[in-house]
Amino acid sequence: EGGVMRIEVLREKCQGHARCWAQSPDIYGLDDEGYILPGDIDVPDERKRAAWLGAKSCPERALVIHDE
Numbered sequence: 178e179g180g181v182m183r184i185e186v187l188r189e190k191c192q193g194h195a196r197c198w199a200q201s202p203d204i205y206g207l208d209d210e211g212y213i214l215p216g217d218i219d220v221p222d223e224r225k226r227a228a229w230l231g232a233k234s235c236p237e238r239a240l241v242i243h244d245e
């Protein structure tokens with residue numbers, strides 16, 4: 178509660194399924210070829226649920242949730 182949520186992006190695992198983006202386009206950005214943008218993502222409190230759903234939607238498990 179009240180902790181910071183961070184999404185760790187394992188870009189080498191991304192296969193461009195774009196389900197993360199379809200679920201939460203304001204949190205997960207894709208490059209021109211449809212792969213997740215590199216770099217971990219700090220998630221504001223009010224977007225935690227959307228970020229969680231997006232991370233869980235990735236079939237390659239490229240998005241690791243850290244919620245302290």
Ligand code: F3S
Pocket residue numbers: 190191192193194195196197198207211212213234235236237238239240
């Ligand atoms: Fe990549 Fe997974 Fe999103 S494969 S584009 S991180 S759904």
